[in-house]
Amino acid sequence: MELYDLTIHELKERLVDQEISVTEVLNTFYERIDQVDDSVRAYVSLTRDEAYQRAGEDLTGSLAGIPLAIKDNMSTEGIKTTCSSNILNNYRPPYDATVVKKLKEAGAIMLGKANMDEFAMGSSTENSGFFKTHNPWNLDHAPGGSSGGSAAAVAAGEAAGALGSDTGGSIRQPAAYCGVVGLKPTYGNVSRYGLVAFASSLDQIGPITKDVKDSAILLNAITGHDPMDSTSVKIDKPDYTEFIKEDVKGLKIGLPEEYFSLEINSEVKESVLTAVKKMEEAGAIVEEVSLPSAEYALAAYYIIAPAEASSNLARYDGVRYGFRSEQASNVSEMFTTTRNQGFGDEVKRRIMLGTYVLSSGYYDAYYLKAQKVRTLIKEDFDKLFKEYDLLISPTTPTTAFKLGEMSDPLEMYQMDIFTVPINIAGIPAISLPSGFDSAGLPIGLQIMGPHFGEGKILQAAYTLEQLLNIKDKRAKVEVSK
Amino acid sequence: MSVEYEVVIGLEVHAQLATESKIFCDCSTEFGAAPNTHVCPVCLGLPGTLPVLNKKVLEYAIMAGLALNCEISEYSKFDRKNYFYPDLPKAYQISQFDLPICEHGSIEIETEEGKKEIGITRIHMEEDAGKLIHEGSIDKSTGSLVDYNRTGVPLIEIVSEPDMRTPAEARAYLTQLKKVLEYLEVSDCNMEEGSLRCDANVSIRPVGQKEFGTKAELKNMNSFKAVEKALEYEVERQKIVLGRGDEVVQETRTWDDSLNKTISMRGKEEAHDYRYFPEPDLVPMEVDKEWVKELSDSLPELPVEKMKRFVTAYGLPQYDAEVLTDTKALAELFEEGVTAYDDPKGVSNWIMGDFLRLVKEENIAVEESKLSGELLGKMLQLMDAGTISSKIAKTVFKEMFKTGKDPETIVEEKGLKQISDESKIEEIVDQVISDNPEAVEDIKSGKGKAIGFLVGQVMKETRGKANPGMVNQLLRDKLMD
Numbered sequence A: 001m002e003l004y005d006l007t008i009h010e011l012k013e014r015l016v017d018q019e020i021s022v023t024e025v026l027n028t029f030y031e032r033i034d035q036v037d038d039s040v041r042a043y044v045s046l047t048r049d050e051a052y053q054r055a056g057e058d059l060t061g062s063l064a065g066i067p068l069a070i071k072d073n074m075s076t077e078g079i080k081t082t083c084s085s086n087i088l089n090n091y092r093p094p095y096d097a098t099v100v101k102k103l104k105e106a107g108a109i110m111l112g113k114a115n116m117d118e119f120a121m122g123s124s125t126e127n128s129g130f131f132k133t134h135n136p137w138n139l140d141h142a143p144g145g146s147s148g149g150s151a152a153a154v155a156a157g158e159a160a161g162a163l164g165s166d167t168g169g170s171i172r173q174p175a176a177y178c179g180v181v182g183l184k185p186t187y188g189n190v191s192r193y194g195l196v197a198f199a200s201s202l203d204q205i206g207p208i209t210k211d212v213k214d215s216a217i218l219l220n221a222i223t224g225h226d227p228m229d230s231t232s233v234k235i236d237k238p239d240y241t242e243f244i245k246e247d248v249k250g251l252k253i254g255l256p257e258e259y260f261s262l263e264i265n266s267e268v269k270e271s272v273l274t275a276v277k278k279m280e281e282a283g284a285i286v287e288e289v290s291l292p293s294a295e296y297a298l299a300a301y302y303i304i305a306p307a308e309a310s311s312n313l314a315r316y317d318g319v320r321y322g323f324r325s326e327q328a329s330n331v332s333e334m335f336t337t338t339r340n341q342g343f344g345d346e347v348k349r350r351i352m353l354g355t356y357v358l359s360s361g362y363y364d365a366y367y368l369k370a371q372k373v374r375t376l377i378k379e380d381f382d383k384l385f386k387e388y389d390l391l392i393s394p395t396t397p398t399t400a401f402k403l404g405e406m407s408d409p410l411e412m413y414q415m416d417i418f419t420v421p422i423n424i425a426g427i428p429a430i431s432l433p434s435g436f437d438s439a440g441l442p443i444g445l446q447i448m449g450p451h452f453g454e455g456k457i458l459q460a461a462y463t464l465e466q467l468l469n470i471k472d473k474r475a476k477v478e479v480s481k
Numbered sequence B: 001m002s003v004e005y006e007v008v009i010g011l012e013v014h015a016q017l018a019t020e021s022k023i024f025c026d027c028s029t030e031f032g033a034a035p036n037t038h039v040c041p042v043c044l045g046l047p048g049t050l051p052v053l054n055k056k057v058l059e060y061a062i063m064a065g066l067a068l069n070c071e072i073s074e075y076s077k078f079d080r081k082n083y084f085y086p087d088l089p090k091a092y093q094i095s096q097f098d099l100p101i102c103e104h105g106s107i108e109i110e111t112e113e114g115k116k117e118i119g120i121t122r123i124h125m126e127e128d129a130g131k132l133i134h135e136g137s138i139d140k141s142t143g144s145l146v147d148y149n150r151t152g153v154p155l156i157e158i159v160s161e162p163d164m165r166t167p168a169e170a171r172a173y174l175t176q177l178k179k180v181l182e183y184l185e186v187s188d189c190n191m192e193e194g195s196l197r198c199d200a201n202v203s204i205r206p207v208g209q210k211e212f213g214t215k216a217e218l219k220n221m222n223s224f225k226a227v228e229k230a231l232e233y234e235v236e237r238q239k240i241v242l243g244r245g246d247e248v249v250q251e252t253r254t255w256d257d258s259l260n261k262t263i264s265m266r267g268k269e270e271a272h273d274y275r276y277f278p279e280p281d282l283v284p285m286e287v288d289k290e291w292v293k294e295l296s297d298s299l300p301e302l303p304v305e306k307m308k309r310f311v312t313a314y315g316l317p318q319y320d321a322e323v324l325t326d327t328k329a330l331a332e333l334f335e336e337g338v339t340a341y342d343d344p345k346g347v348s349n350w351i352m353g354d355f356l357r358l359v360k361e362e363n364i365a366v367e368e369s370k371l372s373g374e375l376l377g378k379m380l381q382l383m384d385a386g387t388i389s390s391k392i393a394k395t396v397f398k399e400m401f402k403t404g405k406d407p408e409t410i411v412e413e414k415g416l417k418q419i420s421d422e423s424k425i426e427e428i429v430d431q432v433i434s435d436n437p438e439a440v441e442d443i444k445s446g447k448g449k450a451i452g453f454l455v456g457q458v459m460k461e462t463r464g465k466a467n468p469g470m471v472n473q474l475l476r477d478k479l480m481d
C-alpha cells in the first residue's frame, strides 16, 4: 500500500512513531494529486503554500499533520471559498468556519478546497460552475454529489480524509458512489457557522473517510456546541472512537420495507441484504419495519430546501463581494444581470421553485404543508427508534451513473430518495461500502440512528466493516499522464 | 350638502433599543462612527455566518411590552422578510411575523375630551438595515455608497390600533409612547439620530360608516410636529379628493417638510410579497414566565404612576406633577430636591420656573444642566437662613445651573452674602434718607408707597445684598410712627 492509501489512523501512527514526517506526508499527497487530479478533478483550488507552511509549525492534537480536503462551501480565512459558483469565483472570506478552526486546532492540514455541485445543489457534481469531477473507480462515471469532490479526493488517495456537507444526502450518496465512508451527523451536533448555507434547517457538515474508525476520529474533532451557532446543541461530547470497540450482539435493527420494495438495482439490494445477514449472524436482531411517511420525504424536501435556498442565496447580488455584472445601468438591473449571469441552471431552478412556494397565496399549500409532512416523518422515525436501535437501507437506489447520463432533473432528484428523510428528521446516518456491482462500482449501505445516536451507528458500521473485509480495497485511478 | 368625515389614524413606531451591541452579533451600536467600522461577518451577512440573539434585546422588548400593558408571548420566533435592496446585506431582514413577542396592549393619552385609551396591536423585534448614500440625486446618481454600521442595530416596532381620531391625538400618543420608552431606558428615542421613527396610516370615512376608508401610508416624518402637520395635510387632502367625487388611492406618501405637503412615492406602489417564513438559523424563543415576572417586578415607575404619586405624596397641583414628570430626568431632579429640602411646592416652583426657563434659553436637555437636586436644596436652605435674599438666589441658581458649584461657594466667591448687620444697614439707610428729602417728605405726608422707593435705593446701594426685612423695618422706624 502506498502512503496515500493509508487511513487517518494509520498515518497518525506513523507520524507519532516518527516513521515519516509531516512534510513527507504532504509530498506524497501533493504528488498523488499532481498525478491523478487532471483525471479526477476533485479540487477547485489547492492550498500548497499554506499547507507546507503549516507543516513547518509545531502541530499538536488528534489530527496533527493529517492532510484533508475541505468542501468549497466552508469558509476559509483568506482562501477562496467559491461554492463552485461563478458568482463567488473571487470571494475570499475574512474568517474561518468553526469546523475549519476546529480542524486547525486539532493539527490537521488543509490540502485544498474540493469541487461540489454549485451551492451544494445536485447529486453528481456535474452542476459545478467550473468543471465536473470524475468517479475514481471509473472516470466515465459521476462521483455523486454534492460533495463529489470531497468523496473523490478520499477515494483517489488525494486526501487522507475530507469534510463534506449533507443537505439531502450530499455526503452519503457520493460516499456510496466512491466506495468510502460518509457520515451525516445529527442536526445541531456540528456547528454550521461558516458553512455557506444551502438549506439552513437541513444542512449538516460531516466526515468522508476511508474507513469507519477515521469517521469517528474526524467527528470527534468537529463536534461540540458553538456559541456562534444557536442551532448547535449543548451536550456532553462523547469520544466517538470508544463506540467502535463494541460489537452488534443484541442490537435491534429495522429494515424499512418501503425502502426495499422500491424499484432499486438488484445488485444493490442483494449486497445490502447480504451485509445485513452477516450482522444477523454476528448477533444483531433484524426485523422488517414500516416507515409509511418516507415516500413523502422527497416531495417535502423539494419544497423546504428550495424555499430556504431562495432566501439564503438572495445575498449574492453583486453589491459587496463576488461577481458583479457590468451590463447594468441601475441597481435593480445590476441585481438581475449579476444573478442571471452568476448562477447556473440548477441553482436558478431551485431559487425559482423556492420563491414560488414561499409567495403569498401558495405558502399554505406548499411550504406549510411540507412542514407538516416534516413533522410526520420525524414522528415516524421517533416511533421506530423507540423499538429499534438502528435502521438499515441502501444508500442509493443504484451505483454511480455515467456522467451526462442524467439529463432530467427529476430523475436526478430520485437518487436521494433514501438519504433525504434523514435530513428531514434531523437524525444521523452513515454510508459505508457493502460491496461492488458487476461493473466494479461500489455499493453503499446506509445505517440510520436516533438523534445523537452517532455512537451506535459507528459501532454497527465498524462491526460490519470488519465482517465485510473490503475496507482496504482502493480505486485504481487510470492515470492520464 | 357636505359630508362629515371621521379620521382614522394608526401609527407604526420603530424605536432603536439602547443596547450596547447589535441584535445578532457583538458589534457596537454607537451612533456616528466612521462608515463601516462597526461591522463584522455576521452583520455584513457574509456567506456562512449565522445570527445569535442578543438576550438584552429580548429583555428590552419584553420590558416595553410590560410597560404598554401587553401580553408577553411564551412562545415566539423570528421570521425572514425577503426583499432586495443594497442596504440590506442578506437581502432579507430578520423580523417577527405571525408570533410577535408582545401583543394586545394599550396606552393612555390625554386629549381635549379627557383621557383616552389607544390600543397597541403588537410589538415585535427586528434588525435595522444599513444606510445608502447616493452621489447626487437618487434618479441621476452615478454611484451609491453604503454604510452598514446600522445593519443589525436592534429595533422594536410598536404597532397601534387605528384608534386615533385627530392628528393631535396621534401626537399625544407619540409623546406618551416616547415618555414611556425613555422612562424604561430601553431607547433613547432620539428622532434626529433615527432612534425613533414613525410611519402613519391615515384614512377618512363618513361619520357612521363602519368600514375603513382607503388608507395612505405616510413616511419620513422626523419630528412630532411633522407627524401632526403631515396628518393634518393628509386628512384635508383626502377630504378634497372625496369631496370632488374621486377615490383615495392606496399608496405610500412621503412628508416634505420644506413644501409642507405629502407627496406620493411612485415606484413603491407595487405590492410587496415579502415571502415571510420562519428563520431557520434561530431557534424559537420560549420565554420563561419567571423571568417575565422578574422583569415586571423590576420595571421602573412609569410617567402616569409617577405623576399620580407626585400629586398624592407631595401635595403638588396636577399641573406641576405633569410638568415635572415630563421626562425622567426632570422628575429625578425634583425628587432629589425634595430629599434635600422638605418643601415640595418650593422645589417645584424653582424647577418649573427658573430651571425650565434656563433649559429653554440654553437649548439643552434637562440632563445636560449641572444643577442637582441637592444643590437646589442647599440653596433653599441658604435663603431660609437669611444668608441670601430671594433676588440673590436667582443669581446663585443660574450659576449652579451652569457650573454645578456649591451655592455656598458661589455666594462666597461672588461676595453675595446678605448684609444683616444692623449698624451697617442703618448707616446706608441714613445716607439714603438724607439723599432723598422729597421721598421722605412724601412718606411723612402719608404717601406710604414711597417707602418702596427708598428700600429700592438701599438695595441698589448694597447691590441687592441688604436683608430686605431689616431695611424695611429700619425705614419704618425712622420715618413713620
Ligand SMILES: [Zn+2]
Pocket (backbone or CB within 6 Å): B022, B025, B026, B027, B038, B039, B040, B041, B042, B043, B044, B152
Ligand atoms: Zn456585527
